[in-house]
Amino acid sequence: MKTDDDLVFRALADPTRRHLLDRLYERDRRTLTELESELEMTRFGVMKHLRLLEEAGLVVTRREGRQKLHFLNPVPIRLIHDRWIDKYTERQVSALANLKSSLEETA
Amino acid sequence: MTTMTAQTTQVYSVFIRATPEQVWDAITKPEFTMRYFYGSELESTFEQGASYKQWAPEREKLWVEGEVLESDRPRRLAHSWRSLFDEDSANEEPSRVTWEIEPQEGGVTKLTVVHDQLESSPKTAASVAGGWSYVLSGLKTLLETGEPLESA
Numbered sequence: 009m010k011t012d013d014d015l016v017f018r019a020l021a022d023p024t025r026r027h028l029l030d031r032l033y034e035r036d037r038r039t040l041t042e043l044e045s046e047l048e049m050t051r052f053g054v055m056k057h058l059r060l061l062e063e064a065g066l067v068v069t070r071r072e073g074r075q076k077l078h079f080l081n082p083v084p085i086r087l088i089h090d091r092w093i094d095k096y097t098e099r100q101v102s103a104l105a106n107l108k109s110s111l112e113e114t115a
Numbered sequence: 116m117t118t119m120t121a122q123t124t125q126v127y128s129v130f131i132r133a134t135p136e137q138v139w140d141a142i143t144k145p146e147f148t149m150r151y152f153y154g155s156e157l158e159s160t161f162e163q164g165a166s167y168k169q170w171a172p173e174r175e176k177l178w179v180e181g182e183v184l185e186s187d188r189p190r191r192l193a194h195s196w197r198s199l200f201d202e203d204s205a206n207e208e209p210s211r212v213t214w215e216i217e218p219q220e221g222g223v224t225k226l227t228v229v230h231d232q233l234e235s236s237p238k239t240a241a242s243v244a245g246g247w248s249y250v251l252s253g254l255k256t257l258l259e260t261g262e263p264l265e266s267a
Contacts, residue, residue: 065128065129070229079124079126082127082248083127083248086251087129089252090256
């Protein structure tokens with residue numbers, strides 16, 4: 009069974025999808041047509057990538073009137089950060105923080 | 116490096132292994148919010164028209180003030196939002212926070228937070244943009260493991 013993390017890592021493991029996320033980071037609440045106009049890709053291709061991003065929860069769509077708008081949802085990345093990044097960087101960071109405070113004390 | 120213009124409608128969504136009632140309690144009861152929402156203590160009756168207050172730890176300062184706009188336990192809660200934790204954003208127009216709670220298959224609940232009506236409140240928009248991910252990540256962890264995130 010695929011976990012939520014698997015879906016997020018898979019969605020991020022593609023340059024086009026990361027590019028799409030960057031476009032949405034700059035400005036979201038956008039239609040498929042708007043997003044498609046910025047990519048050298050068929051509408052079908054963009055739809056396929058957006059679907060994978062949506063399955064991973066990285067993109068959320070909402071209807072406003074007749075429009076389907078795409079929003080960037082940063083929460084899955086935060087969850088990955090809290091689960092995977094913090095764990096492996098914490099010791100290093102606290103060592104640096106200790107070094108900084110001991111240097112400042114002696115200064 | 117691209118910079119981000121803070122969005123005037125922000126959407127945050129997370130799937131949580133919990134019932135809608137548990138999610139509702141976690142977002143409305145101070146004993147829960149104190150464990151994942153920057154230690155803040157919530158004060159509201161959550162009836163429509165009631166005030167919504169979010170206090171700093173030990174009630175040293177009022178961080179967020181608003182009014183309950185919609186309340187439909189355990190499905191939907193909307194309240195206005197004024198960020199008082201920062202002097203610049205405190206003078207901006209109130210914005211709106213809507214919590215949508217939707218049961219899914221397999222004992223999972225989808226929680227979506229929409230923070231909108233931020234058009235005249237750019238400082239508020241920028242200041243909450245990173246915070247909601249942190250809050251929802253902590254809320255999920257608390258409900259699924261019973262433990263808050265270790266504080267960094």
